[in-house]
Amino acid sequence: MRIGELADRLGITTGAIRFYERRGLLVSPARSGNGYRDYGEDCVERLRLLVGLRHLDLPLGQAAQLSSLCAEGRCDEVSAELRAAIANKRRELARRMDELRYLDRRLAHLGGQLETGEAPRTLITTGKEEHG
Amino acid sequence: MRIGELADRLGITTGAIRFYERRGLLVSPARSGNGYRDYGEDCVERLRLLVGLRHLDLPLGQAAQLSSLCAEGRCDEVSAELRAAIANKRRELARRMDELRYLDRRLAHLGGQLETGEAPRTLITTGKEEHG
DNA sequence: CTTGACATTGGAGCCACTACAGGGTTTAGG
DNA sequence: CCTAAACCCTGTAGTGGCTCCAATGTCAAG
Structure with missing residues (x-):
């Protein structure tokens, strides 16, 4: 081909x-x-x-x-180095899953609307910070 | 801080x-x-x-x-664009999970050695492929 | 008053592509 | 045969997202 x-x-x-x-x-x-x-x-x-x-x-x-x-x-x-690298990557992936769960919480309403394609309405009230 | x-x-x-x-x-x-x-x-x-x-x-x-x-x-x-991007990334992550399962199969015995941290037997050749 | 860990800036370098320029080949249709 | 589109070739330049480095400043502990 x-x-x-x-x-x-x-x-x-x-x-x-x-x-x-x-x-x-x-x-x-x-x-x-x-x-x-x-x-x-x-x-x-x-x-x-x-x-x-x-x-x-x-x-x-x-x-x-x-x-x-x-x-x-x-x-x-x-090589041992290579095998270690893979083992690391696997653990890293596991950590990313956890992180994704965190993101899920923060983006929950966004995510829901994403599936349906609807416009968002809700407000997040975390870490309110005004610049200036 | x-x-x-x-x-x-x-x-x-x-x-x-x-x-x-x-x-x-x-x-x-x-x-x-x-x-x-x-x-x-x-x-x-x-x-x-x-x-x-x-x-x-x-x-x-x-x-x-x-x-x-x-x-x-x-x-x-x-923006809608941004929301679409996230939805995409989520699907991509799902696909990566599947891919990981594929890798799991191909790397199965490596994985075993990874857990135990066993030593390699030989040096790696420079990736030249030879069937003979 | 030196040592060492931390901070500042600007700029160079790196990885893994990606895009582009300037060409050649194949294929479908007229 | 001619053309146009879709593929392929090589080589080089550009990009994103940092990372490393040099030269220098700050500060706490000994």
């Missing part, structure tokens, strides 16, 4: 894919006669892992290393 | 706070005689909302607008 299709299937841009490649994080794909990049099905799964790790905000380099090793079934070679 | 304490209580850096201020997203705080920024208790809650919205990856400008309006109890003035 060509780069556009790959990008679509992953929900990222062609620019991002080329950027990863320039950085040497992706194996350069074959080129068809016209010079277009030509990807196989396996690239989808491999990149999906990378994309997922990036959504956890793992730094690009680490995400790429990890997804590359995993794609080759060589997870035993993943 | 001074900027360092405020930053600590929010889990962000003093640099971030000054950056927000330079951008005009925060009301400039009073200064004590020595020129140090001097914040009141109310700033903590107000900024906590901003920080939370940023963790949802709401663009800084929107996060600031929203938290500022909410802090003043003027949620009725929140």
Whole structure:
């Protein structure tokens, strides 16, 4: 498949894919006669892992290393540093859930109206502070 | 309180706070005689909302607008655009949960080692893929 | 009166893209 | 065959949101 299709299937841009490649994080794909990049099905799964790790905000380099090793079934070679990073990200995500609950309370009426698309009416009376 | 304490209580850096201020997203705080920024208790809650919205990856400008309006109890003035943005972010977060479950499967055995903090066996190769 | 932790400013640097310029290729329709 | 749109290529510049740094000031403790 060509780069556009790959990008679509992953929900990222062609620019991002080329950027990863320039950085040497992706194996350069074959080129068809016209010079277009030509990807196989396996690239989808491999990149999906990378994309997922990036959504956890793992730094690009680490995400790429990890997804590359995993794609080759060589997870035993993943460094302690990398494994620690993941463990951290998982805890961070848990913390974010809590934070989201806090936001839920503060944005409760906004949120409700968001679902229905109605105009807001209620006032919040917390932390009233006038500037000046 | 001074900027360092405020930053600590929010889990962000003093640099971030000054950056927000330079951008005009925060009301400039009073200064004590020595020129140090001097914040009141109310700033903590107000900024906590901003920080939370940023963790949802709401663009800084929107996060600031929203938290500022909410802090003043003027949620009725929140624009439709902004409300749509939040609704989107909430859905996005739900999608990320799904993605996390996918990652869970792919990283399952890594996860096991993460808990125990076991040592890796080999060095990582430079990501060159080879099937042979 | 020095040491160290904190504060100030302005500016440079960084990460991960994103947008754009200036081109080439493919494909659908006329 | 011609054209237009939709795709692709390379390279470079720009962006958002900080982060780090230098040079300097302030203040409490020893």
